[in-house]
Amino acid sequence: MVVGDISTGTELLVIGGGPGGYAAAIRGGQLGLDVTLVEADAYGGTCLNEGCIPSKALIHASDLAHEVDGAEGMGIHARVDVDLRGLVGWKDGIVDRLTDGVETLCTANGVNLVAGRAEFVDDGTARVAHGGEGRGSESIEFEHAVIATGSRPIELPELPFDGERILHSGDVLALDSLPDSMLVVGGGYIGMELSTTFAKLGSDVTVVEALGDILPRYADDITRLVRERAEALGVEFRLGEAATGFEETGSVARVSTETEAGETNGYDAERVLVAVGREPASDTCNVGAAGVEPNDDGAIETDDATRTGVEHVHAVGDVAGEPMLAHAAYREGHVAAEVVAGEPARLDQQAIPAAVFTDPEIGSVGLDADGAAAEGFDPVVGEMPLAASGRALTLGADEGFVRVIADADTEFVLGARIVAPAASELIAEVGLAIEMGARLGDIAATVHTHPTLSEAVAEAAANARGAALHVPNR
Ligand code: FAD
Ligand code: NAD
Numbered sequence: 001m002v003v004g005d006i007s008t009g010t011e012l013l014v015i016g017g018g019p020g021g022y023a024a025a026i027r028g029g030q031l032g033l034d035v036t037l038v039e040a041d042a043y044g045g046t047c048l049n050e051g052c053i054p055s056k057a058l059i060h061a062s063d064l065a066h067e068v069d070g071a072e073g074m075g076i077h078a079r080v081d082v083d084l085r086g087l088v089g090w091k092d093g094i095v096d097r098l099t100d101g102v103e104t105l106c107t108a109n110g111v112n113l114v115a116g117r118a119e120f121v122d123d124g125t126a127r128v129a130h131g132g133e134g135r136g137s138e139s140i141e142f143e144h145a146v147i148a149t150g151s152r153p154i155e156l157p158e159l160p161f162d163g164e165r166i167l168h169s170g171d172v173l174a175l176d177s178l179p180d181s182m183l184v185v186g187g188g189y190i191g192m193e194l195s196t197t198f199a200k201l202g203s204d205v206t207v208v209e210a211l212g213d214i215l216p217r218y219a220d221d222i223t224r225l226v227r228e229r230a231e232a233l234g235v236e237f238r239l240g241e242a243a244t245g246f247e248e249t250g251s252v253a254r255v256s257t258e259t260e261a262g263e264t265n266g267y268d269a270e271r272v273l274v275a276v277g278r279e280p281a282s283d284t285c286n287v288g289a290a291g292v293e294p295n296d297d298g299a300i301e302t303d304d305a306t307r308t309g310v311e312h313v314h315a316v317g318d319v320a321g322e323p324m325l326a327h328a329a330y331r332e333g334h335v336a337a338e339v340v341a342g343e344p345a346r347l348d349q350q351a352i353p354a355a356v357f358t359d360p361e362i363g364s365v366g367l368d369a370d371g372a373a374a375e376g377f378d379p380v381v382g383e384m385p386l387a388a389s390g391r392a393l394t395l396g397a398d399e400g401f402v403r404v405i406a407d408a409d410t411e412f413v414l415g416a417r418i419v420a421p422a423a424s425e426l427i428a429e430v431g432l433a434i435e436m437g438a439r440l441g442d443i444a445a446t447v448h449t450h451p452t453l454s455e456a457v458a459e460a461a462a463n464a465r466g467a468a469l470h471v472p473n474r
Contacts, residue, residue: 006138010036012340013126013142015118015285018045019326020317021148022102023333031341036140037111038118038128040284044099045150046318050170053098055193057091058173059357062200066233074396082201085176087410120145120289123310144312144340147292147300148333148394149285151278151318158245159185159274165253166246166272169194175271179203183255183269185243187214192226192276192358199233200359206267207235208257210242217354218362218417225359225399225419233359241265246272273461280319297321304347306336314339328352351415351453353431355424360400363427366415366434369405380408382440382464384422384456388471391451397421402460404430404440411439411465422451440464 012204014025017039025037042049067335106113116130116138126145128138153168155161161168167175169190172182184195187209199205199423207230209216214237215223225235241257244264249255259265282294291310294300295377299321306314314336317329331349338345353365372379386392386400400419407414416430433443443461462468 005136007141008036008138009141010034010112011142012036012144012146012337013118013140014038014146014148015126016040016045016148016150016317016319017043017102017113018148018150018317018329019047019330020150020319020333021045021146022106023330024146024314024316024335024337025106025111026109027334027337028340029106029111031343032039033337033341034471035109035111035337036108036114036142038114038116038126038140040115040117040131042099043102043106043113044095046170047329048095048098048102050173052326053095054091054173055169055190056357058087058093059088059193059197061087062197063359066200082160082178084178084201088174088176090284091173093309112318114140117284121286123290123313124341126285145314146306146333146336146340147282147285147287147308147313147315147319148317149281149319150327151280152323154277154279156185156243156274156276159255159272161274165248166274169273169275172198172271172273179269179271181205181252181269181271183208183253183267184275185237185255185272186275186277187211187237188216188275188277189356190307192230192356194273194275195235196230196233196359199230199235205235206238206269208238208241208243208255208267210240212238212240215356218356218364219368222362222417222419225360226356226362229359229399229459230246237373238265238267243274278324279319280321295321298314302332305339305345305430306332307339308348323352325352325354350434351431353427355427357424360419360421361423363416363418363420363423363425365427365431366413368415368417372405372407372414377414378408379414380406380411380464381441382406382460382462382468384459384463384468384471386453386456388459389451389453389456391453391455392420394451395421395453396415402426402456402466404443404457404460406440406461406464411441413438413440413443413461416457418457418462420456422453426453426457429454432452 014037028035116128184207246255280298300315318324335345351366356362369379387398405415407409413433426471440461466473
């Protein structure tokens with residue numbers, strides 16, 4: 001049966017049900033707005049379905065398998081067999097639970113959920129093609145809109161995704177058997193998180209990175225720790241080589257690379273993960289019809305109220321450009337809904353944290369010393385190496401550090417860099433300190449539970465003041 005075209009109206013139309021979109025929809029519902037959320041594929045977007053959550057599930061499982069396998073030194077003897085199909089099934093269960101939760105939360109907050117692909121017709125109307133043949137379409141008139149259509153993996157024309165040999169991160173997170181060998185193109189966030197994971201699960205992993213080092217956004221002493229640990233796990237690095245093409249040779253792909261000097265190489269692998277960045281998905285909903293113009297990178301630029309150039313049309317999350325992080329998307333979605341509801345909300349946070357879930361993890365927030373100096377501060381740096389942390393030693397993790405950066409005159413906390421187990425959690429304390437305008441003494445004088453890794457944050461702050469107990473002070 002063909003369902004004909006129907007016409008509806010809504011106060012706030014949200015296009016895309018990922019972290020940015022569902023945050024906007026739920027917050028809008030909480031504030032009493034009449035909200036319609038349109039999702040073309042699966043609620044939860046990239047983050048819940050093929051990004052943050054699936055990758056962290058696999059990372060946790062690979063840590064477990066690897067730790068048990070290597071625990072002889074602790075007197076624990078075990079034989080580990082990895083059944084990737086079972087592991088991926090467990091991960092899918094977590095995803096289902098969370099995506100169901102998003103639907104339930106939206107409904108509980110009065111959000112009208114529409115399944116289908118939305119496209120703007122003009123700056124007050126969108127059409128939604130309902131999923132599935134013969135399902136008809138719907139015209140939705142809106143007062144305000146939030147574009148939250150996310151991003152997608154960048155495809156290299158020389159290595160097009162085929163779902164078999166040349167894979168994007170979503171494909172890799174759904175594999176049902178462990179590849180003997182995996183070539184990872186790109187040593188960024190995804191490349192480093194997943195190369196470590198698959199090395200721990202037992203694949204032979206090679207990372208090809210075009211630049212001279214992995215994780216280009218991080219300082220040398222941070223990337224060195226992560227790279228050396230990955231090397232110890234068996235990951236091979238080909239730095240300064242860009243992937244330039246591939247050919248199938250029997251049951252493997254041969255990926256060719258080229259250095260800046262023009263030297264070429266070739267590497268064979270059963271599977272190839274291409275993780276060379278993500279691009280905003282600003283071309284999925286005909287934004288031009290609403291008067292919105294993406295920039296040259298495809299991102300929709302916004303002001304601090306998440307407004308695009310069109311007053312009543314907002315953009316949040318990955319489609320609005322860097323940082324392409326789920327927690328940034330949540331915050332932006334939140335602000336968009338509050339602005340639409342007439343609240344004085346703004347994107348006014350002092351710092352947005354970032355974490356790389358490698359081994360060890362990296363946590364980062366605010367300024368480093370160079371950044372602080374560039375902003376006119378006289379930076380003071382305090383550090384606590386993990387080798388001096390009792391808790392780190394009990395976790396078998398003595399490589400890494402907590403580094404806190406502050407302004408020397410005022411002692412206001414400006415940032416932190418942490419390389420440690422659970423750095424993704426530890427960094428939150430410094431984020432809070434920055435938002436609250438805390439000083440080094442506030443962190444140092446706060447009693448931290450013993451024995452914990454969080455004590456290292458307090459010691460790093462104390463070290464910056466020349467008052468640490470467990471490390472020599474500068
Ligand atoms: P998305 O989550 O991409 O959601 C966009 C949604 O819009 C999709 O569901 C899509 O189907 C829908 N859509 C698109 N066009 C239309 C249309 N026309 N009509 C209707 N619906 C439409 N970030 C972190 O902070 N921490 C992490 O640990 C982390 N790990 C990651 C690991 C991987 C492997 C990947 C790929 C990403 C990771 N990210 C992580 C990034 C994070 O997933 C994104 O920043 C986040 O999902 C962005 O949210 P969003 O709402 O902007 O977009
Ligand atoms: P990325 O930008 O982090 O890294 C891409 C890497 O690929 C770079 O180091 C780049 O030099 C390299 N590269 C580009 N072209 C190449 C080529 N031809 N050959 C070899 N190397 C090449 O991108 P990503 O890892 O794909 O991740 C995309 C985004 O997803 C991240 O920027 C981040 O916003 C998000 N993400 C976040 C997390 C997290 O928060 N923990 C985890 C995964 C993804």
